[in-house]
Amino acid sequence: MSLIQDVAGSGGPDPIPGPPPLPRKEKGSRGLSPGATFALRKTGAALGTLFFVLVVNFFLFRLLPGDPIGMYTRGRNVPPEQLAELRAELNRPVLEQFLTYLRNPFASTIDSAQFNRPVWELVTERIWPTLLLVGTAIVLASIIGVWIGIKAGWKRGKSFDKVSTGVTLTLYSMPEFWLGMILLIIFGVGAFGLPGMFPIGGISSPGVDTSSLAGWLDVAWHMVLPVTTLTLVYLAEYALVMRSSLVDEMDEDYLTTARAKGLMDRLVRRRHAVPNALLPTVTLIFLNLGFTVSGAITVETVFSWPGLGLLSYEALRGPDVALLQAIFLLFSIGVVLANLVADLLYAVIDPRVRS
Amino acid sequence: MAVLELDDVSVTYRSAAGPVPAVRGVSLTVDTGSSLGLAGESGSGKTTVTSTVLRLLPKSATVTGQVLLDGEDVLTMRWGRLRAVRWATASVVFQGAMHALNPVQRVGHQIAEPIRLHEKSVSEPTARARVGDLLEQVGLPSRVAQSYPHQLSGGQKQRVMIAMALACGPRLIVADEPTTALDVMVQQQVLEVLAERVRDLGLAMVFISHDLSVLASACDDLAVMYAGQVVEQGPSDQVFENAHHPYSRALGDAFPRIGDMRFRYSPSGLPGDPPFPGEAPSGCPFHPRCPQAREVCSTTEVQLRPSGERRWSSCLFAPEVGT
Amino acid sequence: MASDQQTPGRPQGRRAIARARRREALGRGWRQFRTHRGGMAGLGILVFFTLVALLAPVLFPPETISVTQATGELLAPPSAEYWLGTDDSGRSMLALLAWGARVSLTVGIAATLISMVIGTSVGIASGHYTGFGGATLQRLTDWVLVIPFLPLAIVLATVLGGGSTLTIIVVIGVTSWAGTARLIRAQTLSVEGRPYLERSRALGSGNWHQMTRHVLPNVFPLVLTNTTLTVAIAILSETTLSFLGLGDPLRPSWGSTLDQAFSNGAVSAGAWWYIGPPGLCVVLVVLSFTMIGRALEQIVNPRLGRQ
Numbered sequence: 002m003s004l005i006q007d008v009a010g011s012g013g014p015d016p017i018p019g020p021p022p023l024p025r026k027e028k029g030s031r032g033l034s035p036g037a038t039f040a041l042r043k044t045g046a047a048l049g050t051l052f053f054v055l056v057v058n059f060f061l062f063r064l065l066p067g068d069p070i071g072m073y074t075r076g077r078n079v080p081p082e083q084l085a086e087l088r089a090e091l092n093r094p095v096l097e098q099f100l101t102y103l104r105n106p107f108a109s110t111i112d113s114a115q116f117n118r119p120v121w122e123l124v125t126e127r128i129w130p131t132l133l134l135v136g137t138a139i140v141l142a143s144i145i146g147v148w149i150g151i152k153a154g155w156k157r158g159k160s161f162d163k164v165s166t167g168v169t170l171t172l173y174s175m176p177e178f179w180l181g182m183i184l185l186i187i188f189g190v191g192a193f194g195l196p197g198m199f200p201i202g203g204i205s206s207p208g209v210d211t212s213s214l215a216g217w218l219d220v221a222w223h224m225v226l227p228v229t230t231l232t233l234v235y236l237a238e239y240a241l242v243m244r245s246s247l248v249d250e251m252d253e254d255y256l257t258t259a260r261a262k263g264l265m266d267r268l269v270r271r272r273h274a275v276p277n278a279l280l281p282t283v284t285l286i287f288l289n290l291g292f293t294v295s296g297a298i299t300v301e302t303v304f305s306w307p308g309l310g311l312l313s314y315e316a317l318r319g320p321d322v323a324l325l326q327a328i329f330l331l332f333s334i335g336v337v338l339a340n341l342v343a344d345l346l347y348a349v350i351d352p353r354v355r356s
Numbered sequence: 357m358a359v360l361e362l363d364d365v366s367v368t369y370r371s372a373a374g375p376v377p378a379v380r381g382v383s384l385t386v387d388t389g390s391s392l393g394l395a396g397e398s399g400s401g402k403t404t405v406t407s408t409v410l411r412l413l414p415k416s417a418t419v420t421g422q423v424l425l426d427g428e429d430v431l432t433m434r435w436g437r438l439r440a441v442r443w444a445t446a447s448v449v450f451q452g453a454m455h456a457l458n459p460v461q462r463v464g465h466q467i468a469e470p471i472r473l474h475e476k477s478v479s480e481p482t483a484r485a486r487v488g489d490l491l492e493q494v495g496l497p498s499r500v501a502q503s504y505p506h507q508l509s510g511g512q513k514q515r516v517m518i519a520m521a522l523a524c525g526p527r528l529i530v531a532d533e534p535t536t537a538l539d540v541m542v543q544q545q546v547l548e549v550l551a552e553r554v555r556d557l558g559l560a561m562v563f564i565s566h567d568l569s570v571l572a573s574a575c576d577d578l579a580v581m582y583a584g585q586v587v588e589q590g591p592s593d594q595v596f597e598n599a600h601h602p603y604s605r606a607l608g609d610a611f612p613r614i615g616d617m618r619f620r621y622s623p624s625g626l627p628g629d630p631p632f633p634g635e636a637p638s639g640c641p642f643h644p645r646c647p648q649a650r651e652v653c654s655t656t657e658v659q660l661r662p663s664g665e666r667r668w669s670s671c672l673f674a675p676e677v678g679t
Numbered sequence: 680m681a682s683d684q685q686t687p688g689r690p691q692g693r694r695a696i697a698r699a700r701r702r703e704a705l706g707r708g709w710r711q712f713r714t715h716r717g718g719m720a721g722l723g724i725l726v727f728f729t730l731v732a733l734l735a736p737v738l739f740p741p742e743t744i745s746v747t748q749a750t751g752e753l754l755a756p757p758s759a760e761y762w763l764g765t766d767d768s769g770r771s772m773l774a775l776l777a778w779g780a781r782v783s784l785t786v787g788i789a790a791t792l793i794s795m796v797i798g799t800s801v802g803i804a805s806g807h808y809t810g811f812g813g814a815t816l817q818r819l820t821d822w823v824l825v826i827p828f829l830p831l832a833i834v835l836a837t838v839l840g841g842g843s844t845l846t847i848i849v850v851i852g853v854t855s856w857a858g859t860a861r862l863i864r865a866q867t868l869s870v871e872g873r874p875y876l877e878r879s880r881a882l883g884s885g886n887w888h889q890m891t892r893h894v895l896p897n898v899f900p901l902v903l904t905n906t907t908l909t910v911a912i913a914i915l916s917e918t919t920l921s922f923l924g925l926g927d928p929l930r931p932s933w934g935s936t937l938d939q940a941f942s943n944g945a946v947s948a949g950a951w952w953y954i955g956p957p958g959l960c961v962v963l964v965v966l967s968f969t970m971i972g973r974a975l976e977q978i979v980n981p982r983l984g985r986q
Contacts, residue, residue, distance in 0.1 A: 021633075046821070053822040057831075061838055116778030174911065174917045174965035179937060192949045200913050201947065254455040258520075262409050262470040263442035272469075273458050280460070291827030299919060303941065313833065317923055320837045328715050334829040340825055353459060354505040 006183055039348050047341040054333040055153060059102050062326055076209065106330060115315065115322040120327040128331075131308030134224065135297045138231035145287065146236035147279070150243025155270055157248060165240065172237035178299035181230040185303065189226060199226045204303035205206050207337070225305040231296050238292070242285045247278040287343030290336045357562040358424070358445070360530045365421035367584075369633075378404045378633045380584040381421075386528065392506050393552060393571030393592055396581035397630050401429065401563050403451070405581070406530045409562070410442050410493050415609060426527065442642060443470045447521040449550070450515075451533040451564075457505040457513060464501025467491070467520045490519040494549050511542035516568065518550055528560045535570065547574055548608035566568040568608045572596040580604045583631050583641040586660055597661040600669035603642050648673065700736035703829050711978045718974025721967035726962050731782035746930070754950050765953035766936070767943045772952060775936055776960055777868060783964065786848050788913035794913070795859060795906050798848035802863025803898065806859065812883025821858040830918065836925045844927045851916045859905050863898050868898045900979040907972035911965045918961050933957040 065111045090098065142352030153162040172180075191197035200223050209219045250256070251274070259265050259269045265334070311330060316324040348354045367379040379401040386392045393500035394402045407413045408423050411430055418644050423430040425445055433441065447470075450456035458466055463481060468483045468492060475518045478486075488498030495513040505513055514534055524665040531550060535543040550578040553572050565571050571578055571592060599605040606626045631637060637644055643653035656672060663674040712718055731738075757764045764772050839846045870876065876893050884892075920926065923932025924942075928935065936957045940946075944955040959983050964981035 043782075049818065050822050052823050053819075054826060057826070058834075061834060130690060140674055154783060163708060171962060171966060174780060174915070174935070174962050174969055176922070176934070178917060178919070178960070179921055179954070180933065182937070182941065182946055182954050183951075183958070186949055186951050186954065190947055190949050192951055214912055257412055258448075258450055258456045259458070259469075261412055261448050263439040263444065263473055264469075265439065273461075276460055277458070288824075291825070291829075294827040295829035302923075303839075303946075312522060314923060317833050317837065317925075322837065325558040325834055325837055329830045329834045332827050333825075336827045337825055350460075353506050 026265035035350060039354060040345055043344040045340060046336050047344075050337050050340075051334065053185050054330065054337070055103065055106055058106070058326055058330050058333075059099055060095075062100075062322060105286065111317075113321050115319050115324065116319045120324050123324065124309065124327050124331055127307065127309045127312045129308075131297055131301065131310060134227055134306055134308060135231065135293060135303065137224065138228050138235055138296075139293065141228065143233045143239050145232070145263075146239025147243045147282065149240040150282070151238070151247060151270070151278075152274060153240070154244040154247030154251070154273070157251070162244075166244070167235040169240045172233055174239075174242060176299070177230060177234040177296045178303045180233060181303040182229065184230055185224050199223075203235060204307055227300055227306055230300050232301075234296055235293065238289065239282070239286060243278065243282045246281040247274060250274050250278045253277070280347065283350070284343060286345060289339055290339050294332050296335065357388055358385050359388050359426060360384070360562065361422070361424040361427075361559060362408070363422040363424070364462075365405065365408055365423060367401070367408065367421065368418045368420075369414075369420070370416045370632075376633045377624075378584055379408075382581075382584075382586055383587070384579060384589075386560045386562055388560055389558045390526065390577065391563060391575040393575035393578045394562060394564045394629050395544060395566065395568050395571050395578060395604075397566055397607075399633065400581040401633070402581050403532055404584075406448075406562055409446055409528075409530055411438060412447065412448075440474070441528065444524045445526055446528040446530060447524065447526040448531060449517050449521045449531040449534045451536060452477060454519060459505055461504075462501065463503055463505060463508070464491075467501070467516065467523055470520070479675055486523070487519075489500060490522055491516070491591075493522065493553060494519045495545075496514045496531045497600075501509040504536070509542075511546055512536050514538060514542075514546045518546070518553065522553060522557070525557075528558065528562070529554060531561060531563045533564055536565065543570070549575070554655045555593070568596055568604070568610075580607065583636045584633060585641065585667075585670070587642065587671070589660065590664070594664075594667065599672045600663045600667060600674040601647050602648050606647075640670070659660075685956075707709075708978055714975055715977065717970040721970030721974070723964050725971065728784065728967075730959070731777050732784050732848055734783055735774075735777040738980035739771070741778050743774040743777050744770050744814065747953065749972065754859050754945070754948060754953065757948075757952050761834040764950070766953055767945065772956060775931060776933070776956055779881070779931055779933040779936055779957065780960065780964075780986050781931050782844065783914055783917055783961070784853070786844060786917040786932065787910045787964075787968075788853070788918070789848045790851035790913040791906055791910045794851065794856040794909055797853065798856035798859025799895075800862050801856065802860040803829060803867050803894050805860065806864040806867025807886065807890050807894060812904060816860075816894050820857050820864070821856070821861045824861065828854055828916070832916065832920060833923065833925075836850070842925065844930055844932075847917055847920050847925060847927075849911050850920065850925075855909065855916065859902075859909065862901060862905060866898045866901050867894050904972055904975040904979050907968050907975060911968035911972065914965050914968070933961050 023154070029346050113123055116123055149165050154163045155163055161334045185193050185201060187195060189197050189199050189201040201291055204223055205216065205219050206223075211220055215232040253274075255277075256273055259273045261265075264272070297308065300306070300312035301308045305311060309331065312324070313328050315321070316328060360543040362382055365379060365382045366377065369376045369378055380400075382404075382405055384392065384394075391675040394405065397400045404413065408419050409425060409430065411419075411421065411433075421431075422435075425441060428441070430438065430441070457463060464484070466485045467487045471478055471483050471486060482502075487501050491498050491500050496515050496519070500508070500512070500516070505516075508516065516532060517534065521531075530553055531549075532548060533548050538546060541548065546631045547570065553559075556596075561575070563571060563575050568578075568580075572595075574593050577584050578595040579588065579589040580595065582586065582603050588595060588599065588604045592598070595604055596608055599608060610626070626645055630639060633642075637654065639652075639656055640646070640649075640658045646653065653672060658670040658672060659668050660668045662677040663669040663671075663676070664677060723862045752765060753769050755765045760771050766772060766775060801816050801820060805813045805820065807813070808816075832854050835854065836846055837848065870893070876889060879889055879893055917926075917932060918934035918937070921932050922938045922941070924938055926932055926935040926938070931939070934957075937954065940953045940957075941948070
């Protein structure tokens with residue numbers, strides 16, 4: 002990355018006479034480049050958020066009304082020595098407990114009440130199905146959503162814009178699990194004379210070896226409905242955001258410059274308007290990742306998709322407090338890290354952020 | 357020979373409140389190697405007039421009349437021909453270069469863009485070399501090509517704009533308030549660079565500004581616009597020193613010259629605001645604000661008439677010629 | 680400015696002028712709103728659902744949604760008697776939807792009130808106080824903004840005890856204020872730089888006076904716009920939380936109805952009348968708030984008018 006130092010300042014007068022001051026290439030820089038400072042600052046902020054998450058996660062569950070031990074061990078036969086250990090742990094001074102917790106937030110001494118297994122083990126094996134489902138949906142939704150947003154925003158007020166804005170606003174107002182259930186009834190169970198075409202739940206058919214090609218196809222077949230549901234819900238947001246950032250760019254002078262140069266409308270859009278409008282869109286998409294997680298929880302529940310979302314639902318129905326704690330932590334870490342990646346990515350694609 | 361000839365050009369914007377005439381019957385001529393200054397307050401229609409040259413007006417605008425660029429009517433051109441003419445025959449130095457440059461592209465890339473577009477045969481290294489050369493012509497070292505707009509000062513950005521306007525060797529440059537947002541000192545430098553390039557390359561130029569003194573120093577001829585019409589036209593020094601229209605005089609006085617006794621005791625300014633487009637008063641549109649207005653000014657339709665050697669004015673009390 | 684021209688001895692007159700001006704501004708806003716087709720459509724839908732919610736006890740006596748006193752066949756498709764069919768306890772879907780409107784609208788509006796009060800106070804305070812306090816509030820806002828909503832809400836609801844409408848209101852209220860706070864903070868910062876606030880400071884007005892008398896009236900239009908958009912989000916959140924089983928089973932909202940439908944196998948039974956209508960109601964109400972919010976946004980911020 003060639004970093005250029007900003008010596009021009011904020012529009013101060015050029016010294017006269019002689020040529021104006023010039024940007025200098027910085028080689029073997031002493032001190033930190035603006036880019037590195039930016040990265041450090043953002044990393045610091047992310048660490049701050051993570052600490053806050055840890056504090057919330059720890060203290061919230063210490064505020065449980067009633068008997069916390071009963072809460073943690075509900076519906077489970079716990080050997081007396083383990084119960085004593087738990088009681089001893091919970092009776093230590095809170096600050097001391099917190100410090101222990103900070104040292105390793107994942108090594109919970111309390112097992113999942115429902116599954117009778119260490120929570121961390123449970124949680125880690127559920128990460129991949131969720132990443133597969135949500136990742137596929139995000140990729141599809143951002144491609145389709147951005148495309149719709151560009152097309153609608155560039156020809157604002159035309160029929161495509163009117164129709165697509167109506168559709169995306171409606172999708173945006175839709176509970177994603179409801180859309181999932183509707184698709185499931187129509188295309189999974191079969192209704193209104195349609196035969197059920199797609200599996201009604203799970204990640205694969207029983208007895209299929211998921212490492213074989215046939216297994217992969219089976220998984221893909223199971224993914225169709227949940228991915229469609231999530232894609233439709235996510236793309237609504239992406240299309241609306243892209244459209245409004247493009248509309249914000251439409252009156253910018255540099256587009257008139259591009260037209261005056263003789264560029265075709267298509268090139269003005271592709272080379273100038275879209276790259277500028279994409280920047281705020283990317284930030285907003287990442288900022289709203291929390292919303293993506295909500296979709297994963299309910300849609301996985303509807304489609305019995307064995308990921309973190311379904312696990313959250315199962316933990317909530319318990320309620321399995323230790324498991325909930327771990328899931329909350331994991332989702333939060335995921336979103337905070339994704340935000341950090343977005344910030345750093347933003348610095349790479351927007352030259353203005355670097356300096 | 358005339359590079360640009362506007363003949364009875366009118367521009368009307370459609371709006372929710374009905375049609376808004378922004379320019380009304382403007383005729384102007386710019387010859388090869390000569391420069392025309394276009395003066396007026398904001399809203400007088402000067403930018404709208406020049407936007408017709410490359411047909412850069414929004415879709416809500418209707419243009420009538422003729423805009424001849426090198427003898428060819430821009431208004432009736434097909435899109436393909438228009439795109440070929442844009443920047444290659446006439447280019448623009450835009451107002452406020454801060455926003456006229458794409459913030460996320462290196463300026464070298466932006467300068468090279470019209471070259472690559474209009475001269476398909478130019479190779480990448482040649483284009484790059486030409487960009488460096490253009491930057492040096494406007495007093496910037498070629499390595500500025502690697503910078504992003506936000507890394508440059510206002511003056512530097514305006515120089516980049518000038519380099520960009522020169523990229524395809526146009527015959528006409530339209531400079532739309534190129535110095536307005538700059539510090540006075542930088543203004544002078546940018547003005548000199550622009551004037552020098554235009555002179556050396558023998559280009560024609562239309563220069564828009566509200567500052568009559570800037571126009572007088574940069575242009576051969578001056579046209580003063582008010583409420584969408586040209587109210588006075590003539591050689592710049594004459595219009596500046598001895599205006600034949602009260603509005604030109606007021607506009608000139610709005611920028612006091614230091615050391616000139618005239619300005620010391622009579623701080624001048626024009627009362628009131630220009631009329632909203634479409635609400636121009638009857639008779640001479642300037643009469644409500646005119647210090648010399650008489651009864652007759654509100655009832656008599658005015659038009660541009662000769663008022664001296666190569667001079668025209670629409671004021672009823674301008675010197676009569678040929679009577 | 681008008682208040683400056685008043686003599687100090689006539690607070691009555693001053694207030695009357697303020698009232699008259701407020702009325703005039705409202706009238707102007709309403710006239711602008713009326714020209715906005717989407718906004719008017721949203722308002723129409725909203726009025727309809729509000730009436731349904733208010734009239735539910737009259738139209739459908741409470742026993743119609745009682746599980747034990749239900750009269751219909753179980754899971755029956757729409758018929759002349761039950762226009763939208765029945766649920767798995769034989770209750771009329773139409774009655775369930777009307778009663779659900781009460782819960783969904785109440786929760787949406789109450790949660791929004793909490794969220795707006797927190798968001799506006801934090802936003803104004805963090806914009807007004809430049810020192811450590813303001814910075815801390817800003818950090819807090821950023822943190823809450825990043826933490827994923829649903830996991831946080833689930834955790835909070837578990838701690839507070841699920842199965843109660845009040846819990847849902849509080850949970851949504853305390854998790855959804857950060858966006859508002861950030862917006863209000865930005866607006867406060869721009870108001871803080873204006874001359875009349877400087878004048879007020881120079882005259883020795885206190886922080887409270889500055890914030891309530893100068894900043895608040897200026898950020899208020901933004902608060903109003905944001906409120907309608909937040910209600911939309913709050914209703915969606917209520918539906919989601921109820922669907923996950925956190926709602927009050929005795930007072931079924933649209934989300935709880937969907938939870939019941941899902942848990943009792945309405946999907947595999949193909950009972951589309953049990954699942955379709957509650958979700959459709961959510962979509963309509965959320966959409967209506969969104970449309971009203973967008974219309975208000977255009978009135979408050981005309982720069983957006985071109986959208």
